[in-house]
Amino acid sequence: MDQQFTQLITRSGLTLRVRPVRPGDEAALAKFFEEVTAEDRRFRFLSVVRVGREHVAAMTQVDHHQTESYVALDETGTTILGTAMLACDPMLETGEVAISVRGDQKNRGIGWELLRHVERQAEARGVKRLMSIENCANKSAIQIEREMGFDAHAYDGDMTLVVLQKGLAA
Template sequence: MTLTNAPDTTLSEATETCLQTRSGVDLRLRPVADSDADSVNQFFDGLTADDMQFRFLSGQSHLSSAQLAAMIGVDHRHREHLLAFDAATSELIASLLIAADDAFVTAEVAISVAPAYKTRGVGWTLLNHAVDLARARGLKTLRSIESRANRGAMEVERTLGFKASDYDGDATLALLELELR
């Protein structure tokens, strides 16, 4: 029996996606490939100390080899890592990682944006894309774990309807969730 309205239980985007930010930055998004390891490593090396703190919730200044391997070695099914390039310059300017649980009910999202592209709508556009992708794939909840000091990210998430709550076990963190039903 074939279900015509069954959700696509994969996070993969097999083709390039083009998006435009509210400030007019044209983005090209594509899934990460094995050949992107050096570019991804350089991208994260270019983030500020605060950005690294907010993204990894630790004081690290560089990706570990295990973190890099996990970002490159996504299964493109339950875990997808989309790289965002400035269409005008082909520069890697952002990273969008979305990871669904085994039951494909809840997914966590993490976004990093190059310092030169902050306040240009890149993070908002990528989060909005993650919401659309999760909803289209039939996920029920999209979540993000944020440092309470990362007010900018939390404000972006709230504008898209995410609700904040305490994160169990760590008063410095907040859990932001969006019900996709």
């Protein structure tokens, strides 16, 4: 597993240092989610407002093949500003993406750059389709995903959700 940072620069000029999570990131991730708005936590987990130990463990204890979780740190590499998770089916055909950004860091391009990063990582693994399940009220995430070429479809059985999908280059 490569622990090197990937440097990303957002549209606002913010420099991010992105890397896969490590087991030692649990405390920093717990602190990060305290800085994510309650509404954004609900959007990210589709019901949970409080992020517990089991959620953080699921983000840090990944197989780094079928599932990967990324942290986007500030320029110094010390503070988590955003997270992204890619969870693929066993055949690596479809990958689901989920992104969170600190409340005080929104509208700086972090979510956009993390989604682009996850898309590149998914393509490198041979994933054929990315998808995201969003609460219909999460207008900003839906807008970003549509701008990046995702198509929106109704979520069967739940009118409050929408599925956004994008085919990737094979």
